[in-house]
Amino acid sequence: MRVLLIAALAALLALEPGMTAAPAPRPQDKHAQKVARLPAPRQLDKGIVWTRDPATGELRATPASASASKPPGDAAPGSHAMQVVTQMVPVTCVVSAADGSAVPGLRREDFRIFEDGVAQPIAYFDASTAPASVALVIDASPSVLRDSDEMKQAADALIAALAPLDQAAVVDFSAHTYLQLPFSDVREQARRAVARVDVRELFGDVGGSNIYEAVYLAAKELFAGRTGRKAILLLTDGQDSGLGLTYDPASAAPQPGRPADRLTFDDVARTLAAQDIQLFAVSTETRPKVMTPEWLEEHRVATILSPNARLLDIPPYTLYLAELVRRAGGQLYFLREAGTMADTFRKIAEKIRAEYNLGFYPPADVSGAGTRPGWHSLRVEVPGEPGAQVSHRAAYYVPAAP
Numbered sequence: 456m457r458v459l460l461i462a463a464l465a466a467l468l469a470l471e472p473g474m475t476a477a478p479a480p481r482p483q484d485k486h487a488q489k490v491a492r493l494p495a496p497r498q499l500d501k502g503i504v505w506t507r508d509p510a511t512g513e514l515r516a517t518p519a520s521a522s523a524s525k526p527p528g529d530a531a532p533g534s535h536a537m538q539v540v541t542q543m544v545p546v547t548c549v550v551s552a553a554d555g556s557a558v559p560g561l562r563r564e565d566f567r568i569f570e571d572g573v574a575q576p577i578a579y580f581d582a583s584t585a586p587a588s589v590a591l592v593i594d595a596s597p598s599v600l601r602d603s604d605e606m607k608q609a610a611d612a613l614i615a616a617l618a619p620l621d622q623a624a625v626v627d628f629s630a631h632t633y634l635q636l637p638f639s640d641v642r643e644q645a646r647r648a649v650a651r652v653d654v655r656e657l658f659g660d661v662g663g664s665n666i667y668e669a670v671y672l673a674a675k676e677l678f679a680g681r682t683g684r685k686a687i688l689l690l691t692d693g694q695d696s697g698l699g700l701t702y703d704p705a706s707a708a709p710q711p712g713r714p715a716d717r718l719t720f721d722d723v724a725r726t727l728a729a730q731d732i733q734l735f736a737v738s739t740e741t742r743p744k745v746m747t748p749e750w751l752e753e754h755r756v757a758t759i760l761s762p763n764a765r766l767l768d769i770p771p772y773t774l775y776l777a778e779l780v781r782r783a784g785g786q787l788y789f790l791r792e793a794g795t796m797a798d799t800f801r802k803i804a805e806k807i808r809a810e811y812n813l814g815f816y817p818p819a820d821v822s823g824a825g826t827r828p829g830w831h832s833l834r835v836e837v838p839g840e841p842g843a844q845v846s847h848r849a850a851y852y853v854p855a856a857p
Contacts, residue, residue: 498633512709545814546814546833546835547733549810550840552840553842553843558837565837575816577813578816580811586683587618587683589622589623590626590688591690592673593625593627593691594629594690596654596663597657599692605790612797620640622638623638624639625649629657630663631660632673664694666695670689674726678732685731686733687734689737692772693770700775707720708720724779733783733810735788736777743767758778759777759781827853830850833849833850
């Protein structure tokens with residue numbers, strides 16, 4: 456005891472006159488310091504060079520500096536994510552009951568998976584609660600000014616509903632795309648990043664609203680190399696001005712007479728499908744009367760892009776938003792019909808947490824040279840759950856060898 460008292464007295468005497476010992480930092484102080492360091496926004500489309508591979512038809516978005524330093528023909532950064540052709544094909548899916556709630560507790564034997572209509576053995580199954588990566592992509596263009604506060608409240612509601620170890624990223628866009636926060640599991644950081652989204656600050660960001668470019672860049676920039684549950688929550692009115700989308704389905708693909716090195720709707724859909732990123736889109740527009748959840752489910756297996764949509768009174772901007780959700784898997788919501796935003800976004804977070812991860816090895820073509828290049832349709836069924844809806848990407852893409 457005497458030795459301890461002497462040591463304590465020596466420590467006090469070592470202090471200079473007028474000084475007191477600094478208290479040990481509390482855990483919450485360290486957390487506050489961590490939260491305070493919100494990174495500066497970064498423009499994702501700055502200095503991007505768009506190039507389309509003439510052999511495979513794939514579009515690449517490469518920083519100008521990297522493009523200039525790499526020899527022609529080298530793969531673009533992140534392009535390895537497209538190369539799922541010789542590996543197991545992952546299929547993330549959500550199983551929902553008739554009331555829209557997620558169906559938990561299913562096992563491998565409860566599922567059936569089909570590629571191009573042919574049943575495939577399920578080689579991988581995971582129903583764990585591993586952390587999810589969720590990117591919030593928020594429209595900050597002038598057309599959503601009246602809805603911007605509600606959209607930010609909706610984003611906050613989703614952040615609050617995520618599981619403790621889930622990671623959230625925040626992106627906003629108008630003509631250009633800005634990364635407000637890379638993936639982080641610090642909830643207060645995510646909330647502050649959402650609060651920093653300001654439509655009025657982007658009034659001078661002229662050039663329209665590039666919704667699909669923002670989704671494409673978020674998928675490429677944020678999800679490269681990530682595994683497990685991946686989702687984008689897109690808050691927008693759907694009125695894209697960058698791709699020239701019309702009721703003509705051909706407007707979704709590269710157009711004759713236009714530059715080939717130009718982003719298209721099909722490029723965006725291909726990227727989400729290739730990386731197995733689920734899309735939960737929340738439209739600030741009014742739901743078209745015909746576009747009920749039942750109608751969307753009936754049309755899940757085939758494209759809904761058709762000139763006949765005009766006769767159904769579906770605006771093209773809502774039509775393409777629904778088509779992207781159909782291809783990527785996920786769900787389309789309409790902000791104004793929600794009873795309470797918190798309940799709606801709790802359901803979205805619940806579905807992300809309840810996702811099932813399946814996997815199968817694609818069969819070789821008749822030549823035995825590997826899987827046939829191009830799109831391959833996917834269908835997942837849960838025969839033991841009558842009335843259940845299974846949401847997953849509609850197809851996966853096999854790139855052609857260059």
